[in-house]
Each structure stands twice: as structure tokens, then as C-alpha cells.
Amino acid sequence: WFEPVNWTFQTNVSISSTYNFTDDSFLNTTMLLPFNKVIVIIHTIVFIVGFLGNTLAIYVMARYAKMNTATNIYVLNLAVADELYILGIPFIGTNSVLSYWPFGEAVCKISMTADAMSQFASTFSLTLMSIDRFLFVVYPVRSVKWRKPRLAKITSCIVWVVSFLIVLPVIIFSSVQEDFKTCNMSWPEPHDVWSAVFILYTSILSFFGPLIVVCLCYLFIVIKVRSARERAGLTRRRKSERKVTRMVVIIVLVFVLCWLPFYTTNIVNLIHIIPEHSMDIYFSVVILTYVNSCANPFLYAFLSKNFKESFQKVLCFQKANVARAAQVLQGRQNDTKVNHYPVFSYSICVQSFCIDYSCILGYCPQLTGCIGWLALDGPAC
Structure with a gap:
């Protein structure tokens, strides 16, 4: 009945895999x-x-x-x-x-x-x-x-x-x-x-x-x-x-x-x-x-x-967001150099592989620069 587990037809009739023949x-x-x-x-x-x-x-x-x-x-x-x-x-x-x-x-x-x-x-x-x-x-x-x-x-x-x-x-x-x-x-x-x-x-x-x-x-x-x-x-x-x-x-x-x-x-x-x-x-x-x-x-x-x-998040199809994410991340790195905030690492999925960046404490609880992407939060983020 369920799936035709074989292509042999027999005398007993089941719903899909076997049928009744007189010959x-x-x-x-x-x-x-x-x-x-x-x-x-x-x-x-x-x-x-x-x-x-x-x-x-x-x-x-x-x-x-x-x-x-x-x-x-x-x-x-x-x-x-x-x-x-x-x-x-x-x-x-x-x-x-x-x-x-x-x-x-x-x-x-x-x-x-x-x-x-x-x-x-x-x-x-x-x-x-x-x-x-x-x-x-x-x-x-x-x-x-x-x-x-x-x-x-x-x-x-x-x-x-x-x-x-x-x-x-x-x-x-x-x-x-x-x-x-x-x-x-x-x-x-x-x-x-x-x-x-x-x-x-x-x-x-x-x-x-x-x-x-x-x-x-x-x-x-x-x-x-x-x-x-x-x-x-x-x-x-x-x-x-x-x-x-x-x-x-x-x-x-x-x-x-x-x-x-x-x-x-x-x-x-x-x-x-x-x-x-x-x-x-x-x-x-x-x-x-x-x-x-x-x-x-x-x-x-x-x-x-x-x-x-x-x-799309799982497959990382939204390529248009790569540049935006990179710009935001670059800005955060510059802020880190100027203000000397403590730095913690996280990863973002970009085209099916992970690139390590850094984030300033309190700046990226939801990885706002990664809208539309699958974000893998690190320990600090």
C-alpha cells in the first residue's frame, strides 16, 4: 500500500505495492x-x-x-x-x-x-x-x-x-x-x-x-x-x-x-x-x-x-549585505583604536564560511551590522 517496495505483483492485494491478477x-x-x-x-x-x-x-x-x-x-x-x-x-x-x-x-x-x-x-x-x-x-x-x-x-x-x-x-x-x-x-x-x-x-x-x-x-x-x-x-x-x-x-x-x-x-x-x-x-x-x-x-x-x-539567512544568499556589514565592522574597529574599549570576538557567516571580526563591548548584542545574515554569536556578543 505504501510504497511499491518492488515491481512484482502478487495475488494478495495491498494498497499500492501488490495487485490481483487472474493470469x-x-x-x-x-x-x-x-x-x-x-x-x-x-x-x-x-x-x-x-x-x-x-x-x-x-x-x-x-x-x-x-x-x-x-x-x-x-x-x-x-x-x-x-x-x-x-x-x-x-x-x-x-x-x-x-x-x-x-x-x-x-x-x-x-x-x-x-x-x-x-x-x-x-x-x-x-x-x-x-x-x-x-x-x-x-x-x-x-x-x-x-x-x-x-x-x-x-x-x-x-x-x-x-x-x-x-x-x-x-x-x-x-x-x-x-x-x-x-x-x-x-x-x-x-x-x-x-x-x-x-x-x-x-x-x-x-x-x-x-x-x-x-x-x-x-x-x-x-x-x-x-x-x-x-x-x-x-x-x-x-x-x-x-x-x-x-x-x-x-x-x-x-x-x-x-x-x-x-x-x-x-x-x-x-x-x-x-x-x-x-x-x-x-x-x-x-x-x-x-x-x-x-x-x-x-x-x-x-x-x-x-x-x-x-x-536566505541559512544559505547566505543576501550578498548585498556583505558591503554594509564590512563597513559597520570597519567603523567599530576604528572606534576601538580611538577609544580603547575592550574588544571581544564574534563570527559572521559570509557566503557559507566564517570570518572572525571584533566588536566593542555593548555594540553588538544582536550583530546589527549583519541584518539578513546568519549570525553566529561569540561569547561576548
């Missing part, structure tokens, strides 16, 4: 796609970009205090879930090349469980982000106590606990199957019934159920916004929050576009088995789910000013 001769055949090399290349690109992007997003949100809001904590939770999902790609790639699962029973269970938990955690995080926007727009005053960062952190932890409990069937029934040497779900009899129930169970809890909640949240938001249109112009804070709402809406829409084909295909496959000559459909919809995890960090950067500025 017995086909069951023992490893399905090699015509564009298998293309899939490997795409997976490699998605893994590198997704891993680096989500790692950067996690670092930025954990590093900067201004990112410590309820919404951003839910975004951080989503980035962690995306990172965990992306980490499954190397196992898929290895299995795809070897045409069997070489990592053993324990890694099989861990991989399947982590993959399943990350999918549920992603959906639940998006749902919480939507509820957070609903509370802010519809109940801006009463919701203050429910939108505190501390409560958001507790709720995010609960998301992972609930996700773990929901995927207990994966922990119990995932194994390396002897007949096909694949990591998959080994259902008890009757196989078809267990598989169908599992597909519906996960589809409702992981996608369609949360999607209904999200749609209701934004329906009430639209109603509230329309009723308030006749009021005076928006304050600066309200404009900022509206941008945050727009970011959340776009992230949710991209999630739906990337995951709806996946869940729809799995449900359709229960009613009408997709023929083997159309198996590229499965691989396309699964790759699309990984693209979603890869795209989210870029959405954060393009849709949120705070994220964009924080990304």
Missing part, C-alpha cells in the same frame, strides 16, 4: 517496466531534492524563534513526515534494481511502518493546519488559547502516537514473503477480504476523512471572509495572516492533487482490476506522492515571507 503465469513474473531506468532517475532526483529541501525546512523552523508559531509548528511536523516518507526511496530503488527485498524481515517491518506513519502524519498535520486557520479566521479572539505554540507541539506529538496506533496492522502483518521474496502485507485468510478492508480503512482515515474536515474548515472561512468584506481595510497583521492562510490552502491543494490519483486508483482496483498493460499507471501515481513531499519545501519558500527570509 497465474503472470504471478511469478517480475514486472520490468519499459521506462524502469526513467523511474530510477526520477526517484533519485526526488530523493535528493526532497531530502535536502525538507532538511533545510526542518532546520530553519527549529533554528529561528520567529518561526515558533502554531501554524509553523504544524508545518514543521509536515516537513518531518515528508522527510520520513522520502527516506523510503533508497529501499525502493534497491529493491527495484535487484527485483527482490535484500534487507531482511526487521527492516521490512520498520520500512513499511515508517512509510505508513509518515502518510498519516502528513494528512493529520495538514488537517491541523486547516483547523488552525479556521480558528484564527472564524474565532480570532476565543481561539488564542488554542493556538499557542506549546499546545501545537503537544498536538503534533499526539499526531505521531495516533498514526502509530492506526498502522498497527502494518506492524503485525508486514513481512518478507517467501514465494516472491518481497516486503509486503501477508494477510490471513480470506486474503481478498482483509486486503479490501485495509484499503478502505486506510483510504478513509488517511485521506477522504481528513479531506472532508479540511473542506468544511475552508467553507466556514470563505463564509466568514465574505461576511466581513464590508468592514474597513485590513490591518497589517490581518494581511499577514491572510497570506499564511493562502499558503496553507495551496499546500493542501497540492497535497490533494498529488494523492487523490493514488487513493482513487487503489479503490478503483478493488472494483475493476487494472490490466497488466496499464501498470505504468500505478508507478506514475506513486511517484506523484513522492513529488508532493519534494515540492512542499519550495511552497514554504515561495509562499511565506518568513520562510523565504529564513532560508
Whole structure:
């Protein structure tokens, strides 16, 4: 269901990695796609970009205090879930090349469980982000106590606990199957019934159920916004929050576009088995789910000013500030020579490497000459 840990299709139906076929001769055949090399290349690109992007997003949100809001904590939770999902790609790639699962029973269970938990955690995080926007727009005053960062952190932890409990069937029934040497779900009899129930169970809890909640949240938001249109112009804070709402809406829409084909295909496959000559459909919809995890960090950067500025600080992209910082630092050094103030050292990040300067005591508690840069405070600063 979770990721296609192999390209071999078997008699027991799981959500994405295995499907039911009536042709017995086909069951023992490893399905090699015509564009298998293309899939490997795409997976490699998605893994590198997704891993680096989500790692950067996690670092930025954990590093900067201004990112410590309820919404951003839910975004951080989503980035962690995306990172965990992306980490499954190397196992898929290895299995795809070897045409069997070489990592053993324990890694099989861990991989399947982590993959399943990350999918549920992603959906639940998006749902919480939507509820957070609903509370802010519809109940801006009463919701203050429910939108505190501390409560958001507790709720995010609960998301992972609930996700773990929901995927207990994966922990119990995932194994390396002897007949096909694949990591998959080994259902008890009757196989078809267990598989169908599992597909519906996960589809409702992981996608369609949360999607209904999200749609209701934004329906009430639209109603509230329309009723308030006749009021005076928006304050600066309200404009900022509206941008945050727009970011959340776009992230949710991209999630739906990337995951709806996946869940729809799995449900359709229960009613009408997709023929083997159309198996590229499965691989396309699964790759699309990984693209979603890869795209989210870029959405954060393009849709949120705070994220964009924080990304720039980490990557030291604001080169225009180098000259300004140097001038300020030179002025401080001259003051040191004239006034003989005690000197203490600090470092400033310039184009990804550190240069040691000096600062006069009391002149640089916040490194004011380094606006827009990642400043690494020394002992005195």
C-alpha cells in the first residue's frame, strides 16, 4: 500500500505495492517496466531534492524563534513526515534494481511502518493546519488559547502516537514473503477480504476523512471572509495572516492533487482490476506522492515571507549585505583604536564560511551590522 517496495505483483492485494491478477503465469513474473531506468532517475532526483529541501525546512523552523508559531509548528511536523516518507526511496530503488527485498524481515517491518506513519502524519498535520486557520479566521479572539505554540507541539506529538496506533496492522502483518521474496502485507485468510478492508480503512482515515474536515474548515472561512468584506481595510497583521492562510490552502491543494490519483486508483482496483498493460499507471501515481513531499519545501519558500527570509539567512544568499556589514565592522574597529574599549570576538557567516571580526563591548548584542545574515554569536556578543 505504501510504497511499491518492488515491481512484482502478487495475488494478495495491498494498497499500492501488490495487485490481483487472474493470469497465474503472470504471478511469478517480475514486472520490468519499459521506462524502469526513467523511474530510477526520477526517484533519485526526488530523493535528493526532497531530502535536502525538507532538511533545510526542518532546520530553519527549529533554528529561528520567529518561526515558533502554531501554524509553523504544524508545518514543521509536515516537513518531518515528508522527510520520513522520502527516506523510503533508497529501499525502493534497491529493491527495484535487484527485483527482490535484500534487507531482511526487521527492516521490512520498520520500512513499511515508517512509510505508513509518515502518510498519516502528513494528512493529520495538514488537517491541523486547516483547523488552525479556521480558528484564527472564524474565532480570532476565543481561539488564542488554542493556538499557542506549546499546545501545537503537544498536538503534533499526539499526531505521531495516533498514526502509530492506526498502522498497527502494518506492524503485525508486514513481512518478507517467501514465494516472491518481497516486503509486503501477508494477510490471513480470506486474503481478498482483509486486503479490501485495509484499503478502505486506510483510504478513509488517511485521506477522504481528513479531506472532508479540511473542506468544511475552508467553507466556514470563505463564509466568514465574505461576511466581513464590508468592514474597513485590513490591518497589517490581518494581511499577514491572510497570506499564511493562502499558503496553507495551496499546500493542501497540492497535497490533494498529488494523492487523490493514488487513493482513487487503489479503490478503483478493488472494483475493476487494472490490466497488466496499464501498470505504468500505478508507478506514475506513486511517484506523484513522492513529488508532493519534494515540492512542499519550495511552497514554504515561495509562499511565506518568513520562510523565504529564513532560508536566505541559512544559505547566505543576501550578498548585498556583505558591503554594509564590512563597513559597520570597519567603523567599530576604528572606534576601538580611538577609544580603547575592550574588544571581544564574534563570527559572521559570509557566503557559507566564517570570518572572525571584533566588536566593542555593548555594540553588538544582536550583530546589527549583519541584518539578513546568519549570525553566529561569540561569547561576548
